[in-house]
Amino acid sequence: MNSRFPARLLVAVVGAWRHFFRRRPARRPENPRRILIAHQLLLGDTIMLTPLFAKLRRNYPDAEIFMLCPPVYAPLYAHRPYGVQALPFVPRSIANTASLIKMSSFGFDWALIPAENRWGWLARAMGARWIVAFDGDPGDYKNYPIDELRPFARVPKAWGEMAEELADGAPPPPYNSGDWPEPPYETFPLPDSPYCVLHVGASSPLRHWGAARWMQVADWIVKQGILPVWTCGKGEEPLIDAADSTRRFPRYAGNLTLPQLWQLLAGARLVVCPDTGIAHLAHLTGTPSVVLYGPGSPLLVSGGEFWRNHPEEKVFIPDLPCRNENLVFRRNVPWAGHCGRTPQACSSPRCMDDISTEMVIESVKKRLL
Numbered sequence: 001m002n003s004r005f006p007a008r009l010l011v012a013v014v015g016a017w018r019h020f021f022r023r024r025p026a027r028r029p030e031n032p033r034r035i036l037i038a039h040q041l042l043l044g045d046t047i048m049l050t051p052l053f054a055k056l057r058r059n060y061p062d063a064e065i066f067m068l069c070p071p072v073y074a075p076l077y078a079h080r081p082y083g084v085q086a087l088p089f090v091p092r093s094i095a096n097t098a099s100l101i102k103m104s105s106f107g108f109d110w111a112l113i114p115a116e117n118r119w120g121w122l123a124r125a126m127g128a129r130w131i132v133a134f135d136g137d138p139g140d141y142k143n144y145p146i147d148e149l150r151p152f153a154r155v156p157k158a159w160g161e162m163a164e165e166l167a168d169g170a171p172p173p174p175y176n177s178g179d180w181p182e183p184p185y186e187t188f189p190l191p192d193s194p195y196c197v198l199h200v201g202a203s204s205p206l207r208h209w210g211a212a213r214w215m216q217v218a219d220w221i222v223k224q225g226i227l228p229v230w231t232c233g234k235g236e237e238p239l240i241d242a243a244d245s246t247r248r249f250p251r252y253a254g255n256l257t258l259p260q261l262w263q264l265l266a267g268a269r270l271v272v273c274p275d276t277g278i279a280h281l282a283h284l285t286g287t288p289s290v291v292l293y294g295p296g297s298p299l300l301v302s303g304g305e306f307w308r309n310h311p312e313e314k315v316f317i318p319d320l321p322c323r324n325e326n327l328v329f330r331r332n333v334p335w336a337g338h339c340g341r342t343p344q345a346c347s348s349p350r351c352m353d354d355i356s357t358e359m360v361i362e363s364v365k366k367r368l369l
Helices: 007-019 043-046 050-059 072-076 094-106 119-125 161-164 211-225 237-244 258-266 277-285 357-368
Strands: 034-037 064-069 084-087 110-113 131-134 149-150 195-199 227-232 252-253 270-274 287-290 313-314
Touching: 007 094, 007 119, 007 237, 034 050, 043 277, 050 064, 050 161, 064 072, 072 084, 072 258, 084 094, 094 119, 110 119, 119 131, 149 227, 211 227, 211 237, 211 357, 227 237, 227 258, 227 287, 237 252, 270 357, 277 287, 287 357, 313 357
Parallel strands: 034 064, 034 110, 064 084, 110 131, 131 149, 195 227, 195 270, 227 252, 270 287, 287 313
Antiparallel strands: none
16 A cells, blocks of 8 residues: 555544643653664764764763664664664564554653654654654644644754754764774675765755766776776666767666675775765765765765764855755754755756866865875
């Protein structure tokens, strides 16, 4: 069944019953034993929650920490980085939703909702005693189960550090490569010479860069005695075909799992990519990166104190008047410098089109030579 209605109905019934007819604490429980992070975010946004995990582990070393996430992300958490156990979540599956609700027999002292507050109902159905979320999410029904609303992004900061504010206590130390255990993976052929990864895909076509420009960067890299290697997500293979129609360079076109992609990045001299999930995966592996920022804000989705040790060059066109929608998880954030327009609303994204080949190559030089 493709409809989400049965699963949503189950969550609504169980969540409402536990919210209105079960006794809950008058204040946030101290020293939580079990913590749930509930969301359904994209890969990059999920990885950007890492400062929150690190903060929870530092301040509550004995707590069990669970996180909902799409099943495809779960293998990255196989060795429980920061003690986080991933719970695969498929919103359309009533069987999966029912299995999560069965966990309520154990209960959770806290549930933290970093993005859409509607997942508070699922957290309540899963037995959360105290739910913390950010304010400003439109729609009163989403906020009914929330016990504590915290202010959302009043001053400029990276998204990961915003999410970290759901929990009290000392901030975590900066991330270093090796803090996250390498996930298990099935072996696959890796390049046998020094290589750079050129990842051409992105979640939105507004983040795509010109095919001819990608090839110009690849040509420059190969002249340095380093092999360019193409990657993209499943279904994005035509992007590689457009850039390298004669198949001059090796490609991993949508055929790697996330743990395999981790391995490919971990062995690379550099990754060049748009602002997408692979840019954040490179944070975990410690791979130097050159990231092309188009609609997204470098301030919002990169950097911050937690990632300060990561070697990254940010390529973007500053002060574009059209990067002004500033909606972050349905909340208005005036300082964000972010654009959430769809391809239907923007047929010619200046934010990517104005990034020249020369700008990217100069950034590559800083990290490669």
